[in-house]
Amino acid sequence: MTEPSTTDVVVIGAGVSGLTAARRLTQAGRSVVVIEAGDRVGGRAMNLDVADGVITEGGGQWVGPGQDRILSLLDELGLTTFKTHIAGESIYHRRGRSKRYEGLIPPLSPLALADFAQLQLRLERMAKTVPLDAPWTARRASSWDATTFGRWLDANAMTAEANAMFTVGFSVTNAEDPHSTSLLVQLARIRGAGGIDHTLNITGGAQESRVVGGTVRIAERLAEDLGDAVVLNSPVSEIAQDADGVSVRSARADVRADRVIVAMSPADADRIRVPSGLPTRRTMLQRRWSGGAESKLFAVYDRPFWREQGLSGQAVTDLPVTRYVVDNSxxxxxxxxxxxxxxxxxxxxxxxxxxxxxxxxxxxxxAFLGDLTVLFGAQAANPAAYFEKDWTHEPWISGCVGSRAPGSLTQYTDADRRPVGRIHWAGTETATVNQGYFDGAVRAAERAVEEVMDVGLVSVPR
Amino acid sequence: MTEPSTTDVVVIGAGVSGLTAARRLTQAGRSVVVIEAGDRVGGRAMNLDVADGVITEGGGQWVGPGQDRILSLLDELGLTTFKTHIAGESIYHRRGRSKRYEGLIPPLSPLALADFAQLQLRLERMAKTVPLDAPWTARRASSWDATTFGRWLDANAMTAEANAMFTVGFSVTNAEDPHSTSLLVQLARIRGAGGIDHTLNITGGAQESRVVGGTVRIAERLAEDLGDAVVLNSPVSEIAQDADGVSVRSARADVRADRVIVAMSPADADRIRVPSGLPTRRTMLQRRWSGGAESKLFAVYDRPFWREQGLSGQAVTDLPVTRYVVDNSxxxxxxxxxxxxxxxxxxxxxxxxxxxxxxxxxxxxxAFLGDLTVLFGAQAANPAAYFEKDWTHEPWISGCVGSRAPGSLTQYTDADRRPVGRIHWAGTETATVNQGYFDGAVRAAERAVEEVMDVGLVSVPR
Structure with missing residues (x-):
């Protein structure tokens, strides 16, 4: 497609959320153009080629039970999943000693286990008081939003060991230090994801399954069906709205439409000029949303040698750099x-x-290979290949999912998803259920499409 | 100047910090080009024309004792100051009742006064333990950075009245809700500004004096002396550095230089591409710096009628919208x-x-005029003119000074000012003394210039 000029709906962003929105609109008989700044589809889903015909996921990679909307989309697209490898014993390494364990629960000291349980109980009790659609109305919202999850842990954990367990689990699943994220935001996410066990676990949890071919296949399949409605390499500079429609200006296409769905993180959306103005709350929220900061490090070996030793490949540690390891073969x-x-x-x-x-x-x-050697022995020291994917240096994506700064959930409330005239907002950041997951990306897309369909589409002066 | 091609130093940003850096470099015999995105100099200093020949300051407007570097610059530029009008009685309005008072201290209840004093004492005692050049090394830095100033106030204030006094004072001077700013950041600022009294007071404090003609005169005078070395309307898109120098690409000028000083807020600096890469800490800090969100509202009357009633025009209130008023005639x-x-x-x-x-x-x-009427009587209801300056909707400035998100001072430490190869950083955000004030802007500029002079300037291949 070159320089399309009119369509029913423009979708900005060809990640899973944007492409899902475009699919649902197409299914409803609407015409759609998807405009993407980068040179590929998938957003925070992408593959790394690590060996002949073998990929690993550079970005988001897991789906799990209860994530109904993404699981349903996978079915619809004919994509299949496989279980994250967890058979065998995992390693719990602390203070220079490795212990092997089976099952979900690392062998913390009895006191730390009890402590973990009381922290979990209290967090889940607090989370239950947070209304999913309006966390800012929770009775203690102001106080919880004015402090960080890390500070709460420090004040309420009786053992450093339980605190460290929460910190590792949280950092891996949220791509953030618990000391920089609002307690209220995390309580809302705990509630929205169905509890702490679900967020932390592989078996029965949000890390249970992976997508054959990598999660980027979701975006690729969606894009295949959309064909030339997807325009790549075309950063959007401006959304102008008037009484009759919106004009979306981008590097390779200027498109006139009835409505626009912006399927980008709030932080990235701040790059787009809206001459008619955005509500102050929306502008401030965009500026107070920080992308998560995380890299994925991969050591590739000619075979999963740890399995031969009865190990699952999973480790939870206090080593200098490598706090969590999982088999990603x-x-x-x-x-x-x-x-x-x-x-x-x-x-x-x-x-x-x-x-x-x-x-x-x-x-x-x-440092990474040194830590792996401590955990898995000398064979770990010399991988056949080593890969990294750093999400802080993407040209068009300012980090992983991330979250709002403390104070901004109570201050800017639903500005993440409240439509602004003809502008609607998708992206997993705007989901109330499974925010930050692919499931949230799909839910947000479907909610934005519902909004657009509800208002109906009027004909655009051509 | 059209399309200059080489210079010793490029300065990006024609606010007070950038222009001061350019002046100091010029004084040291260096050639300099200042590149500014907007169509005016001054940055967060600007005037509004409110009546024939009468201006009021739309942005930063005060200087005070102890702010030696800005006071010295004012002298150097031949600019004069006058005292903020405070003669007469001020109003303290709470729960529907106005009380008049003289002097610095509003007539809080005796208990609230005692409470205010204990809060101030404790904050200042904490602030003393925060090393100005490295706040992240304070013994309790992690804990203080993981919570907000507002949360600390809520936990430690015994009276709502003292809490409200701190909140009003803080919000006005920092353009932020205390519940979204790191306690550690605020302790460092209290220390860097010479104590809480100094930050809050007019007489003897940081709000003591104004600049005749408005603070934008500082920038205008600096720019006059720099002549055609200042390029306006020229957003910088890229800073490329190599072994021999830097190439700064902007809309109206591409300049090659030995060094570059970026005199922008860290948040705004994130718009500039640096192909050779920035340290991860710097990138993350830029994304976790939020501009402050504040508007100034002005009611203009044909004369300062409140003075005739013995009133100073200053008010501290719990009214719905107008928490603080000051005479800005x-x-x-x-x-x-x-x-x-x-x-x-x-x-x-x-x-x-x-x-x-x-x-x-x-x-x-x-709403504003309604509140003024409650405070100053019916005459306040009908101003001759009404003006606003909203700092959340500037095209090139993402808000007032603002601050780092909680957690980011301990995590990203001195990334605000640590040079990156040939890139140096100015702007009041990078000052350790009087951060957020014009004095900090000058100090940061002079520190950046010292860095540039220390490394010496090598000749650039032309």
């Missing part, structure tokens, strides 16, 4: 892949990575 | 101007403005 185990996550913030309160870890790839690789 | 009192400040967040914990207040100018005007 392809479904057939034809090569072995160990995956870890590295946040920018350091691990836990007041800890900072040395700049070498953040900005020197060789030092980072070496 | 010109030095000769030829017209009367009452100024108030409106943050986007609402006033205090869990309070939100109705959207009408934020986004409907007529409703906002009416």
């Amino acid at each position: 392809p479904p057939d185990g034809s090569v072995g892949i160990l995956l870890s996550f590295l946040g920018t913030a350091g691990a836990g309160s007041g800890q900072h990575w040395p700049d070498t870890i953040l900005d020197d790839p060789a030092a980072r690789r070496s | 010109p030095p000769d009192g030829s017209v009367g101007i009452l100024l108030s400040f409106l943050g986007t967040a609402g006033a205090g914990s869990g309070q939100h403005w109705p959207d009408t207040i934020l986004d409907d100018p007529a409703a906002r005007r009416s």
